[in-house]
Amino acid sequence: xxxxxxxxxxxxxxxxxxxxxxxxxxxxxxxxxxxxxxxxxxxxxxxxxxxxxxxxxxxxxxxxxxxxxxxxxxxxxxxxxxxxxxxxxxxxxxxxxxxxxxxxxxxxxxxxxxxxxxxxxxxxxxxxxxxxxxxxxxxxxxxxxxxxxxxxxxxxxxxxxxxxxxxxxxxxxxxxxxxxxxxxxxxxxxxxxxxxxxxxxxxxxxxxxxxxxxxxxxxxxxxxxxxxxxxxxxxxxxxxxxxxxxxxxxxxxxxxxxxxxxxxxxxxxxxxxxxxxxxxxxxxxxxxx
Amino acid sequence: xxxxxxxxxxxxxxxxxxxxxxxxxxxxxxxxxxxxxxxxxxxxxxxxxxxxxxxxxxxxxxxxxxxxxxxxxxxxxxxxxxxxxxxxxxxxxxxxxxxxxxxxxxxxxxxxxxxxxxxxxxxxxxxxxxxxxxxxxxxxxxxxxxxxxxxxxxxxxxxxxxxxxxxxxxxxxxxxxxxxxxxxxxxxxxxxxxxxxxxxxxxxxxxxxxxxxxxxxxxxxxxxxxxxxxxxxxxxxxxxxxxxxxxxxxxxxxxxxxxxxxxxxxxxxxxxxxxxxxxxxxxxxxxxxxxxxxxxxxxxxxxxxxxxxxxxxxxxxxxxxxxxxxxxxxxxxxxxxxxxxxxxxxxxxxxxxxxxxxxxxxxxxxxxxxxxxxxxxxxxxxxxxxxxxxxxxxxxxxxxxxxxxxxxxxxxxxxxxxxxxxxxxxxxxxxxxxxxxxxxxxxxxxxxxxxxxxxxxxxxxxxxxxxxxxxxxxxxxxxxxxxxxxxxxxxxxxxxxxxxxxxxxxxxxxxxxxxxxxxxxxxxxxxxxxxxxxxxxxxxxxxxx
Numbered sequence: 148x149x150x151x152x153x154x155x156x157x158x159x160x161x162x163x164x165x166x167x168x169x170x171x172x173x174x175x176x177x178x179x180x181x182x183x184x185x186x187x188x189x190x191x192x193x194x195x196x197x198x199x200x201x202x203x204x205x206x207x208x209x210x211x212x213x214x215x216x217x218x219x220x221x222x223x224x225x226x227x228x229x230x231x232x233x234x235x236x237x238x239x240x241x242x243x244x245x246x247x248x249x250x251x252x253x254x255x256x257x258x259x260x261x262x263x264x265x266x267x268x269x270x271x272x273x274x275x276x277x278x279x280x281x282x283x284x285x286x287x288x289x290x291x292x293x294x295x296x297x298x299x300x301x302x303x304x305x306x307x308x309x310x311x312x313x314x315x316x317x318x319x320x321x322x323x324x325x326x327x328x329x330x331x332x333x334x335x336x337x338x339x340x341x342x343x344x345x346x347x348x349x350x351x352x353x354x355x356x357x358x359x360x361x362x363x364x365x366x367x368x369x370x371x372x373x374x375x376x377x378x379x380x381x382x383x384x385x386x387x388x389x390x391x392x393x394x395x396x397x398x399x400x401x402x403x404x405x406x407x408x409x410x411x412x413x414x415x416x417x418x419x420x421x422x423x424x425x426x427x428x429x430x431x432x433x434x435x436x
Numbered sequence: 437x438x439x440x441x442x443x444x445x446x447x448x449x450x451x452x453x454x455x456x457x458x459x460x461x462x463x464x465x466x467x468x469x470x471x472x473x474x475x476x477x478x479x480x481x482x483x484x485x486x487x488x489x490x491x492x493x494x495x496x497x498x499x500x501x502x503x504x505x506x507x508x509x510x511x512x513x514x515x516x517x518x519x520x521x522x523x524x525x526x527x528x529x530x531x532x533x534x535x536x537x538x539x540x541x542x543x544x545x546x547x548x549x550x551x552x553x554x555x556x557x558x559x560x561x562x563x564x565x566x567x568x569x570x571x572x573x574x575x576x577x578x579x580x581x582x583x584x585x586x587x588x589x590x591x592x593x594x595x596x597x598x599x600x601x602x603x604x605x606x607x608x609x610x611x612x613x614x615x616x617x618x619x620x621x622x623x624x625x626x627x628x629x630x631x632x633x634x635x636x637x638x639x640x641x642x643x644x645x646x647x648x649x650x651x652x653x654x655x656x657x658x659x660x661x662x663x664x665x666x667x668x669x670x671x672x673x674x675x676x677x678x679x680x681x682x683x684x685x686x687x688x689x690x691x692x693x694x695x696x697x698x699x700x701x702x703x704x705x706x707x708x709x710x711x712x713x714x715x716x717x718x719x720x721x722x723x724x725x726x727x728x729x730x731x732x733x734x735x736x737x738x739x740x741x742x743x744x745x746x747x748x749x750x751x752x753x754x755x756x757x758x759x760x761x762x763x764x765x766x767x768x769x770x771x772x773x774x775x776x777x778x779x780x781x782x783x784x785x786x787x788x789x790x791x792x793x794x795x796x797x798x799x800x801x802x803x804x805x806x807x808x809x810x811x812x813x814x815x816x817x818x819x820x821x822x823x824x825x826x827x828x829x830x831x832x833x834x835x836x837x838x839x840x841x842x843x844x845x846x847x848x849x850x851x852x853x854x855x856x857x858x859x860x861x862x863x864x865x866x867x868x869x870x871x872x873x874x875x876x877x878x879x880x881x882x883x884x885x886x887x888x889x890x891x892x893x894x895x896x897x898x899x900x901x902x903x904x905x906x907x908x909x910x911x912x913x914x915x916x917x918x919x920x921x922x923x924x925x926x927x928x929x930x931x932x933x934x935x936x937x938x939x940x941x942x943x944x945x946x947x948x949x950x951x952x953x954x955x956x957x958x959x960x961x962x963x964x965x966x967x968x969x970x971x972x973x974x975x976x977x978x979x980x981x
Contacts, residue, residue: 157847193829195677198839205838206848211829213680213707214838214848216699219673222665226677229635229661231830234681255666414661419634420682420803420828422659428796431626435618435794436463 166321218248278352366398444485445508455486496897562598627762705745728967753896822864
């Protein structure tokens, strides 16, 4: 299987040069690899997305797909997995989508540990609605709804995921496509809730490329990803503000094994649509007499 | 032969358990029982009470005058003594004060037994059983069946002591075969299980929670998944995704939760995903009077979700209907790929109904999926009927579901012409839904009078029980609100002299719907919006005044 086998005939309407193309490409490469390595079945790949520029990826991937409501991509992943544990489930979300509208689902799914992958296209702005601030827009960010500048503390999604029990926490960057592809492969293979925050500058409304480019570095090969204290420390190295002196680590901050949602619910053995039931009506009402 | 017993006490005193047991006991002897539960929103203290109406004839509601008040505190007596019948009496511990108190020396019995206060309930159960002439063996068999756990032996002992203290005054002998005794909530659960429920997702909200409890407790036995997640928005979105994969999925909530779910109900409409939504109404607006009943969310349920899409609304009127209407909801949702809302309320949900049989409908519980979808399969195929054959992920073709307007494959479109075609396709489904609902008894008419009482949902019981004194009236129960059985309702109204709507609301919402659908304006309404359900007397009094 080749990455382009996931292509559809739909017209791509992202801005020319949008880093979203890099996420699309990294995802297709990662999944083609996993299919070729027989670790994933193509017909069982199921994605979901929220609403925003990221979500257009729904039309550009030939896989099972659920184009949901704004902020609700994570419950869709949860539900797909609860309905069919055989699916390889990947959610796409934006930063506004995941960290504003859908933050409750993000926090709780870190705890549930459903075997799914969550990819957040983080451009630190609402792009499809023309450039308003999101929770990851830094203090001082000027957008059309915040002409006086954002006055609030920026949200650190990596730290948030760590303290809430996510079992795979990583950061990627759209200018590092092959690195991102590697992260996606590992995230999909990880059994549990895998989360990658992907820095994806918005060329039209929030182009922070030059800021990130000069500050990113990849976590060292000797970095031990199974240590929560270390991971938290690393997560605080950059708090998503635009501080001059910051360094931005890329890679897997944290990865551990914990029982997955499926392991916690013994009923969830196969897709429900394959379950044939022999219902005895008299059994159902017996206790009421 | 009919008796009404009120059992009251502070929350946490087990009045509900006691009342349910006494009800079940009479049912096992072959009597009909209706059990009404009244409780405030608190865990300890306050005042809870249950009203048990016991009869040798079928009864569907409770009454407001009592033969016996079983009081576990003084408040019960103070609040309800005005409704004690002339020949009635109060049963309670020696510390209570009442004119017609039969007092039991509870303190010394409990201390002899070294038993906690709550065992008083069992002494009283024994006492009542003897008083009403129930045979001791029947009592003990039933008690051993119901009471389990560490305190079982103590409970049985206390019941026996209580039995020994009373004198037999009534003669409730075994009378025919035992009756079923079931709450509306359990009945919704039974209906879901009979439909082949795979996944139930909910967030706790009174008075829908008993269904969550019922199903959660049985999930391993019935091999389904019962989940509580972070909020109602997660509930409905996860449920729709589970339905997307082919699971038979249901959610349950009350009005506030339905408000949070509304956006996703619209998603179910456009994505054509089957989903069954159980709405247990309570007194609103907002938090309202959360443990009390109302029928004031009818128009909200009918209109829940933005945009135009097809939705089915069905309203069961008692426990039996809660089983069969839930089955119909699953069937219609799966077959026509639409959201179905079962509109219940606190009164049906938390009352216990008795009957000589409990019917489970033979309606199909198939999944209505395409057997072997081909490669060129189109999930949203434009068809004459509007219904597109449904496949699910994993069957072969890549499946799509989307909140956007879409083409036949499910890809996003914004094109004017294609948009119209897809909207028309979805709306076309309504014809077959209407045809199908016509075969499901969308209305029922009881009695033969020339005047008409119209009602829906939980008012059924009180209206039915009032008909014996309202010979000039018959009762039209509307069970399907969407699609609305327009012609049938119109026919009944037009052949009636006087038409009165009975509803637990302050405006009479069904009248608005009837006006919208038929053009007929119903001016006379009997309304109740204090959170309490109608009793037959409430209706009779209003009509006869």
